[in-house]
Amino acid sequence: MDKFLVYAGGILLAILMIVAISLFSAFTIATLWGWFIVSLGVPAIGYAQAYGIALFFGVLMGTRGMRVDGKDEGYLLVVGIMLNVVALALGGIAVQFM
DSSP, rough: OHHHHHHHHHHHHHHHHHHHHHHHHHHEEEEEHHTTGHHHHHHHHOOHHHHHHHHHHHHHHHHHHHHHOOHHHHHHEEEEEHHHHHHHHHHOOOOOOO
């Protein structure tokens, strides 16, 4: 029974990590879209549309760069969050020059 709870907890944690990174990715894409694409006359998008764009490009890119041999799920969570933070930071800097 204890092994079952450990496995169930691990699966639940993995699902929560996926949801958290997905929501943060949608926020990042929607924000960058608002900063750079809306100024070109294209309508703003919501989080659901931004998530759809992320899914679309995820399918196009496949699993390229997703192999992390010997790393745990915490590493992937940090990488997923830092990717979005860096994109927002660089986008915020770039938008100041517009």
